[in-house]
Amino acid sequence: MLIQSQCSVLSPIRLTNPHRSLPIISRRAPFNACRMNGAVVISTWLGRKKNRGVTVSATEEQSSSLNVQKKRKVVDHICLLKAKEDLSDEEEKDMLDFLYTTQYQMRGILSVSLGRILNENIDKYTHAVYMRFQRKEDIGKFYENPFYLRVLNEHVLPYCHGLTNVDYESEVEDDIIPIFRKGEEFNFGVEFVLLLSLVDNASGPVEEALVSLEGLIMGFPSIIVQSTQGLNFNPSSKEFTHGVVIRFRSREFLFALCRFTYMLPLFC
Numbered sequence: 001m002l003i004q005s006q007c008s009v010l011s012p013i014r015l016t017n018p019h020r021s022l023p024i025i026s027r028r029a030p031f032n033a034c035r036m037n038g039a040v041v042i043s044t045w046l047g048r049k050k051n052r053g054v055t056v057s058a059t060e061e062q063s064s065s066l067n068v069q070k071k072r073k074v075v076d077h078i079c080l081l082k083a084k085e086d087l088s089d090e091e092e093k094d095m096l097d098f099l100y101t102t103q104y105q106m107r108g109i110l111s112v113s114l115g116r117i118l119n120e121n122i123d124k125y126t127h128a129v130y131m132r133f134q135r136k137e138d139i140g141k142f143y144e145n146p147f148y149l150r151v152l153n154e155h156v157l158p159y160c161h162g163l164t165n166v167d168y169e170s171e172v173e174d175d176i177i178p179i180f181r182k183g184e185e186f187n188f189g190v191e192f193v194l195l196l197s198l199v200d201n202a203s204g205p206v207e208e209a210l211v212s213l214e215g216l217i218m219g220f221p222s223i224i225v226q227s228t229q230g231l232n233f234n235p236s237s238k239e240f241t242h243g244v245v246i247r248f249r250s251r252e253f254l255f256a257l258c259r260f261t262y263m264l265p266l267f268c
Helices: 063-068 089-104 136-144 146-156 176-180 203-218 251-260
Strands: 013-016 031-035 054-057 071-083 109-117 127-133 160-173 190-196 224-231 242-248
Touching: 071 136, 071 224, 071 242, 089 109, 089 127, 089 146, 109 176, 127 136, 127 190, 136 146, 160 176, 160 242, 190 251, 203 224, 203 242, 242 251
Parallel strands: 031 190, 054 160
Antiparallel strands: 013 109, 054 224, 071 127, 071 160, 109 127, 160 224, 190 242, 224 242
């Protein structure tokens, strides 16, 4: 009901990541990514454990004071990959490991999670990468960084036959946990990623839908850890107008919300 008038929905995708025994920095969390006008649900290979529009980050303790908290702008990056059918486990690990290590080779990357898409989807996306940057300038430098370009050319493109990048600016609470997506709440869970394609003359309904979605998220602080949304400014994917990422505390909570709320027959 929320975005039905603006987008057609493909079957959702889920990711899982077999690579779990990684040293230091937060574990990679699962994603549920929906590509409206193509929907994907992604369960990602999280980062290492160390100790991770308008944005909502809702913990039970913070939700009551959310309206008075200071916000900080961040830039979220989504990359969907189409891996070759004969991709081996070793090749997959190589690809994901090198993508993950990009955060240690350049400034401006605040958080990374990535992994394998679990469920089938019409567009045949198999893996997803989610990164957070401090500023728009940082993501511009990221695309031009020699290390990233080498990773892309030597460890990603040889294993894939297509990718889609979406970037959007959002806001999060001005605190280390929501900004960097670190701490216990970000060690486990799933990310629900939504890419929206705006129908001509539908900007009003879309904005209303996103506001309604934000209100819905605020009503479930025990299920949802954080949510961001914003306008896509990546020129390579103009077919998508908006991006949304919702962090659920577990896959089970996501499915429960799908079953029991009005919004999710559309998304799940």
